[in-house]
Amino acid sequence: xNSNDVNTxxxxxxxxxxxxxxxxxxxxxxxxxxxxxxxxxxxxxGSATARVAKWVFNVNDTDIATSNTVEFKLFDTILDTDxxxxxDVVKGLIAPGTKGEFTLNLTNASEVKAQYEIxxxxxxxxxxxxxxxxxxxxxxxxxxADIVAGDATTLEAGASAAPxxxxxxxxxxxxxxxxxxxxxxxxxxxxxxxxxxxxxASQYVEP
Amino acid sequence: MKKNENKTSKFICIVLLLCIIAMILVAGTYAKYVSKATGxxxxxxxxxxxxxxxxxxxxxxxxVNFTLFADDELLYPGKTGTFNFKLQNKSEVAxxxxxxxxxxxxxxxxxxxxxxxxxxxxxxxxxxxxxTLPAGQTAATTVTGYWxxxxxxxxxxxxxxxxxxxxxxxxxxxxxxxxxxxxx
Numbered sequence: 001x002n003s004n005d006v007n008t009x010x011x012x013x014x015x016x017x018x019x020x021x022x023x024x025x026x027x028x029x030x031x032x033x034x035x036x037x038x039x040x041x042x043x044x045x046g047s048a049t050a051r052v053a054k055w056v057f058n059v060n061d062t063d064i065a066t067s068n069t070v071e072f073k074l075f076d077t078i079l080d081t082d083x084x085x086x087x088d089v090v091k092g093l094i095a096p097g098t099k100g101e102f103t104l105n106l107t108n109a110s111e112v113k114a115q116y117e118i119x120x121x122x123x124x125x126x127x128x129x130x131x132x133x134x135x136x137x138x139x140x141x142x143x144x145a146d147i148v149a150g151d152a153t154t155l156e157a158g159a160s161a162a163p164x165x166x167x168x169x170x171x172x173x174x175x176x177x178x179x180x181x182x183x184x185x186x187x188x189x190x191x192x193x194x195x196x197x198x199x200x201a202s203q204y205v206e207p
Numbered sequence: 208m209k210k211n212e213n214k215t216s217k218f219i220c221i222v223l224l225l226c227i228i229a230m231i232l233v234a235g236t237y238a239k240y241v242s243k244a245t246g247x248x249x250x251x252x253x254x255x256x257x258x259x260x261x262x263x264x265x266x267x268x269x270x271v272n273f274t275l276f277a278d279d280e281l282l283y284p285g286k287t288g289t290f291n292f293k294l295q296n297k298s299e300v301a302x303x304x305x306x307x308x309x310x311x312x313x314x315x316x317x318x319x320x321x322x323x324x325x326x327x328x329x330x331x332x333x334x335x336x337x338x339t340l341p342a343g344q345t346a347a348t349t350v351t352g353y354w355x356x357x358x359x360x361x362x363x364x365x366x367x368x369x370x371x372x373x374x375x376x377x378x379x380x381x382x383x384x385x386x387x388x389x390x391x
Contacts, residue, residue, distance in 0.1 A: 055240035064244035072246025081391060088301035088390040090342055093253035095300045097391050102248070112240065128252055172391055180266035183255025183298070183389075190254065196247035203239035 053111035057201040060105050064201060072197050074102040074166060081172050094128070094193070096179045097172030104164040104197070108155040113204040117152045118164070118197055120144035126191035128182060129174050133167045140169070144195065154204050168195075253299035257340070257387045258347070260293050264387060275354070275381050282318065282379065284365040287325075287355040294387065295347035296340035301390040304340060306350065308333035311380045316368065317357035318379050325353055333381065339390060 056063050059070045080086045081097045089095045108114040122144050124130070131140040144166070155161055182191050257264045259271050275290045296302045310320070310333050320333035336350050356365075371377065 055242070057242055059244060059246075062244070065240070065242040068242075068244045070244045070246040072248050074248035075250035076248070078250075088342070089253050090299035092251070093299050094250045095253040095255075096389060110240070114240075126252075128250075130250075172389075177266055180255060182252050183300075184265065186252045186254030186299070187256050191252040192249050193252075194247055194249040196245055198243065198245045200241070200243045202241040205239055 054109075055112065055203070056109035057114060057116070058105075058107040058109055059199050060103075063109075064199060070197075070199065072102065072104075072195070074168065074195050075100060075193075076102070093190075094130070094170055095183070096170050096174060099167070099169040101165050101167040104166070104199075106155070106161040106164070106199070106201075108157060108159055108161075108201070110203075111157050113154060113156055114201050115152045115154045115204045116161070116199060116201040118199050120166075121196045121198070123192075123194040123196075126182060126185065127178075128170070128191055128193050129178060130168050130170050130193055132195075133169075134164060136165070137167060166195075166197075255300065255389070256297040257302060258293070258295040258297065259385055259387075261295075261347075264385075271385065273381075273383050275352070275383075276379075282316065282356060283369070284356050284360070285358070287353070290352045290354070292336075292350040292352075292385075293347040294340060294350065296342060296344045296387070298389075299342055301342045302340040302387050303390050304336075304338055304385065304387045306336040307384040307386070308335060309382045309384075311382075312378050315371075316377060316379055317360035317364070319355055319357050320381075321353045321355075322350070329355070329357075340387070 055065050057065055062070045064070060075092075075094065078086045078089065078092070078094060078098050078100050080088070081099065083099075086098055089098055104118070106116060108116075122132075122142075129142070131142050132144045133140045134144070153161065185191055262271055264271075276288065280288070292306065294304055308320075310318075310331070317331075319329040319331055321327045321329045322334060322336050333352070336352070338348065338350070340348055368377065
């Protein structure tokens with residue numbers, strides 16, 4: 001390679017660098033002055049917000065979404081056979097001829113449809129002859145679970161279910177021998193009857 | 208050796224991947240609001256605990272001591288006597304009682320009874336005694352009865368009875384049935 005060729009190549013490189021430099025400057029200028037050109041310009045923005053539906057299911061004013069226990073005062077008010085206040089039995093105890101009731105008020109205060117079910121458990125080791133009804137006394141059973149076997153019922157958002165009244169009764173004219181056996185047993189170890197209600201509410205999901 | 212390890216690793220990866228996919232697919236079915244609460248109530252049976260003359264009564268006491276006359280009590284004009292029953296209700300329920308008296312052998316004997324006191328009404332047929340016993344009695348209720356030889360029977364009749372008694376035994380028998388029931 002002679003000296004002329006070397007010079008020619010060197011010049012070409014310089015020209016290329018110059019062109020790239022000019023292009024770069026041009027681009028920078030375009031960016032800087034672009035805002036000054038008049039043209040149609042539209043801008044828009046949009047946003048969407050979704051709120052989570054609340055979940056509130058009240059059982060007698062207790063929100064079971066936040067509390068896993070509810071008051072179930074089935075035996076708090078003990079009445080005489082005729083429905084008047086029981087005066088022949090020591091307060092808080094049951095005996096033949098006593099009865100009572102308790103009402104569950106369920107409200108779906110949620111913003112979603114819900115379904116609920118109530119399961120009752122009766123613990124009655126000494127077979128105290130108490131019978132129960134949840135239909136106003138039309139049907140009676142010794143095992144609450146027989147009547148309301150956990151049937152799920154739906155409840156629209158914000159709706160309340162019809163009050164559920166659980167009635168119990170120990171017949172005055174029943175089995176005297178059995179009643180006496182229980183009364184005598186109570187001298188030493190008082191037989192007890194415990195009724196538990198488990199209320200489960202869940203968001204209704206279309207099948 | 209290394210080849211086997213690679214295969215195992217691949218297999219584990221595939222299984223894990225399948226699990227993740229399955230979980231994603233079924234997640235929608237399980238996700239929902241659910242709440243559960245329980246409440247319970249317990250009732251206690253009231254005790255039944257009644258006594259006759261300090262003897263505890265059960266469902267069917269076939270016999271209790273019923274002392275209306277003393278042993279070998281002799282009856283004669285002018286004779287009087289009293290009898291007492293103690294009833295106590297230590298139950299947790301109120302009770303009622305009834306004593307059903309049955310008098311035999313007075314056809315020819317002028318024995319009279321009263322449950323209303325010596326100045327009360329007297330009758331040859333001892334009427335039933337009834338009453339109430341409140342729950343949890345700490346002291347017994349006493350039922351008091353009275354008997355007497357009818358003072359208006361007359362000397363002649365009284366004498367005749369005495370003469371007859373010399374030849375044949377004449378007795379008065381009083382039996383009683385006590386029922387204590389839970390008050391309704």
